[in-house]
Amino acid sequence: MSVPTNPRAVTRADVARYAGVSTSVVSYVVHDGPRPVAAETAARVREAIRVLGYRPNASAQALRTGSSKMLGLIVPELDNPFWSELAVAVTHAAAARGYDVLIANSDGDAQQERERLRTLSARQVDGIIVTSIMTHPDLSSTTDPGIPMVLLNTFFEVPEYASIGVDALRGAREGTQHLIDHGYREIGLVMGHTGSMELREQGWMQALRAAGLPDGPIVRCSFDRAGGYEAGLRMFDGGAGPRAVFVSSDLQAVGLLRALYELGLRAPDDVAVVSFDGVAEADYTNPQLTVVRQPVEAMAAAAVDRVLAREDPDAHHLDLVPAELVLGASCGCDVRR
Amino acid sequence: MSVPTNPRAVTRADVARYAGVSTSVVSYVVHDGPRPVAAETAARVREAIRVLGYRPNASAQALRTGSSKMLGLIVPELDNPFWSELAVAVTHAAAARGYDVLIANSDGDAQQERERLRTLSARQVDGIIVTSIMTHPDLSSTTDPGIPMVLLNTFFEVPEYASIGVDALRGAREGTQHLIDHGYREIGLVMGHTGSMELREQGWMQALRAAGLPDGPIVRCSFDRAGGYEAGLRMFDGGAGPRAVFVSSDLQAVGLLRALYELGLRAPDDVAVVSFDGVAEADYTNPQLTVVRQPVEAMAAAAVDRVLAREDPDAHHLDLVPAELVLGASCGCDVRR
DNA sequence: CTGAAAGCGCTTACAG
DNA sequence: CTGAAAGCGCTTACAG
Numbered sequence: 259m260s261v262p263t264n265p266r267a268v269t270r271a272d273v274a275r276y277a278g279v280s281t282s283v284v285s286y287v288v289h290d291g292p293r294p295v296a297a298e299t300a301a302r303v304r305e306a307i308r309v310l311g312y313r314p315n316a317s318a319q320a321l322r323t324g325s326s327k328m329l330g331l332i333v334p335e336l337d338n339p340f341w342s343e344l345a346v347a348v349t350h351a352a353a354a355r356g357y358d359v360l361i362a363n364s365d366g367d368a369q370q371e372r373e374r375l376r377t378l379s380a381r382q383v384d385g386i387i388v389t390s391i392m393t394h395p396d397l398s399s400t401t402d403p404g405i406p407m408v409l410l411n412t413f414f415e416v417p418e419y420a421s422i423g424v425d426a427l428r429g430a431r432e433g434t435q436h437l438i439d440h441g442y443r444e445i446g447l448v449m450g451h452t453g454s455m456e457l458r459e460q461g462w463m464q465a466l467r468a469a470g471l472p473d474g475p476i477v478r479c480s481f482d483r484a485g486g487y488e489a490g491l492r493m494f495d496g497g498a499g500p501r502a503v504f505v506s507s508d509l510q511a512v513g514l515l516r517a518l519y520e521l522g523l524r525a526p527d528d529v530a531v532v533s534f535d536g537v538a539e540a541d542y543t544n545p546q547l548t549v550v551r552q553p554v555e556a557m558a559a560a561a562v563d564r565v566l567a568r569e570d571p572d573a574h575h576l577d578l579v580p581a582e583l584v585l586g587a588s589c590g591c592d593v594r595r
Numbered sequence: 596m597s598v599p600t601n602p603r604a605v606t607r608a609d610v611a612r613y614a615g616v617s618t619s620v621v622s623y624v625v626h627d628g629p630r631p632v633a634a635e636t637a638a639r640v641r642e643a644i645r646v647l648g649y650r651p652n653a654s655a656q657a658l659r660t661g662s663s664k665m666l667g668l669i670v671p672e673l674d675n676p677f678w679s680e681l682a683v684a685v686t687h688a689a690a691a692r693g694y695d696v697l698i699a700n701s702d703g704d705a706q707q708e709r710e711r712l713r714t715l716s717a718r719q720v721d722g723i724i725v726t727s728i729m730t731h732p733d734l735s736s737t738t739d740p741g742i743p744m745v746l747l748n749t750f751f752e753v754p755e756y757a758s759i760g761v762d763a764l765r766g767a768r769e770g771t772q773h774l775i776d777h778g779y780r781e782i783g784l785v786m787g788h789t790g791s792m793e794l795r796e797q798g799w800m801q802a803l804r805a806a807g808l809p810d811g812p813i814v815r816c817s818f819d820r821a822g823g824y825e826a827g828l829r830m831f832d833g834g835a836g837p838r839a840v841f842v843s844s845d846l847q848a849v850g851l852l853r854a855l856y857e858l859g860l861r862a863p864d865d866v867a868v869v870s871f872d873g874v875a876e877a878d879y880t881n882p883q884l885t886v887v888r889q890p891v892e893a894m895a896a897a898a899v900d901r902v903l904a905r906e907d908p909d910a911h912h913l914d915l916v917p918a919e920l921v922l923g924a925s926c927g928c929d930v931r932r
Numbered sequence: 933c934t935g936a937a938a939g940c941g942c943t944t945a946c947a948g
Numbered sequence: 949c950t951g952a953a954a955g956c957g958c959t960t961a962c963a964g
Binding site: 267313314315316317318320321326335336337339342343345346349358359360361362363376377379380381382404483487512513515516519538539541542544545546 | 604650651652653654655657658663665672673674676679680682683686695696697698699700713714716717718719741820824849850852853856875876878879881882883
């Protein structure tokens with residue numbers, strides 16, 4: 259009946275001893291089942307749990323039940339705002355369903371991605387949400403086939419996996435259309451290098467052609483601030499360049515704004531800008547970016563729901579979530595949000 | 596001798612059967628010990644592991660050995676760039692030592708922080724690195740006393756815990772001194788609300804007084820972009836305000852730059868700015884921010900080393916890591932980095 | 933060099 | 949309503 263003073267963690271055996279019951283009863287009380295427990299006994303057990311500070315050992319539970327109540331999440335770079343915002347959204351969606359999230363960073367490297375997949379699998383996560391840098395991630399042979407997996411931020415069907423992504427084609431079309439609505443006739447494109455983003459390029463092009471406008475200039479660059487900066491210098495140096503640009507990510511737009519700043523050009527007066535993503539950073543650029551916002555929370559919730567739905571009626575399913583145009587000042591609107 | 600086709604995960608028993616050895620030998624081969632194994636037997640086991648795709652069940656290992664090879668990391672907001680950059684640094688430092696990191700988000704809430712601490716503890720992490728929003732985090736009663744814990748981003752001694760933080764006092768002094776060196780005589784302070792940051796305020800003040808300058812105006816605000824924006828409006832609206840400002844975080848400086856932009860003021864021509872932290876975002880503001888950079892990698896490595904050093908010779912230890920002044924253009928230097 | 937056995941902490945079907 | 953027992957997959961001291 260005394261509180262143990264050794265540093266070893268408290269186990270249900272300690273609780274059982276303290277409460278004067280069997281270890282089974284401790285479990286019944288902790289889980290409120292599957293066997294009934296007399297009210298008075300339960301109260302004694304709860305008191306023991308409180309006094310001793312008992313928490314069930316998650317490893318033992320995972321081993322016994324086969325479920326770790328953890329979800330794995332693979333992101334390319336956790337220090338990229340889009341991924342960190344998505345990771346937070348996944349964490350919240352998972353928490354709402356009683357799951358912790360084990361976040362693994364692949365550092366944008368395909369080999370590390372595979373390795374992280376393996377360690378998540380070894381850690382017995384109940385499901386894995388993968389946001390891959392690869393257009394067609396090679397996932398098949400790397401994980402326990404018993405672990406459900408969904409692809410998040412994927413814009414096309416991947417055989418054997420459910421995938422969830424924003425409707426990038428339509429989002430890009432609407433973002434470009436907004437620039438057209440402002441009256442700009444020449445609209446360039448700053449586009450990141452990657453097959454999976456082609457839909458943004460197609461959306462931009464569709465909008466232009468539907469309006470009977472010529473294709474604007476395209477500059478391709480890496481998917482970060484530095485890339486956008488270089489693209490901006492290439493597109494606008496020497497006074498050339500289009501009157502407006504659609505940019506494939508907010509971070510690239512941030513780099514583009516730097517290039518314009520250095521070139522002595524002003525947005526939106528000299529160059530109007532609309533970009534894709536809608537991260538928090540885009541709210542505080544000067545001018546504030548008009549963005550095609552990815553509905554990060556909805557995407558995360560859909561991914562968690564999907565990976566937890568063990569039945570998996572249609573593995574080929576592609577779930578396209580609509581993006582939303584959020585007006586700022588960079589397009590010429592001068593809305594304040 | 597056939598590959599199992601059921602979806603159940605492969606266990607060492609499957610490997611043993613396939614290789615025609617006992618399960619002990621499988622362990623000996625996997626861990627290269629503690630008993631020797633004949634070269635030919637080992638080769639057969641390795642082949643079986645490869646063919647079957649075996650990976651040891653981490654839950655079972657954790658239960659058996661008492662070590663999960665996971666470190667817990669608590670951050671207030673993972674979608675704040677400073678915390679996400681720190682989280683990545685911790686992940687890298689931990690990976691270099693064979694540890695995965697379980698990242699837990701407290702959403703800046705003290706109660707959630709305690710709850711996350713408990714779940715990390717229940718998950719049998721081998722150590723916890725806490726970056727608390729609280730000046731004096733109440734950690735004592737919430738975790739298994741057997742789990743080592745260090746405080747990261749803490750600038751003062753906390754009884755019973757090792758803590759690691761940047762030398763904020765000196766960093767702030769040097770950042771302010773740099774503005775003084777530029778010749779500014781009136782230097783304001785934009786300061787976040789929190790006791791633990793007072794050192795930045797003291798550093799700013801020390802620099803001013805050492806130079807025989809009067810204290811500049813102080814505006815206090817929340818520790819984010821919105822806070823910096825409001826502080827900027829308050830400090831500079833109506834044409835008033837100091838010629839230079841030291842800002843307690845990059846994000847607040849981003850908000851301040853927005854306020855200046857809206858007020859038609861230019862940095863550094865009208866107002867020079869130096870801020871604290873050195874996140875990636877600060878590289879791409881217009882103008883580029885001059886920052887007192889926190890050595891995130893060094894801090895993360897120190898925290899991981901400390902939490903993994905089980906001996907713990909001096910729990911009261913406070914490890915202060917020096918910050919580094921990184922020049923940009925917002926102070927008036929016009930260095931490009 | 934190899935294998936049988938105990939035990940980490942837990943859950944749950946089974947017996948009472 | 950309560951408890952004794954099996955077993956999840958692993959590691960490792962012990963015996964051979």
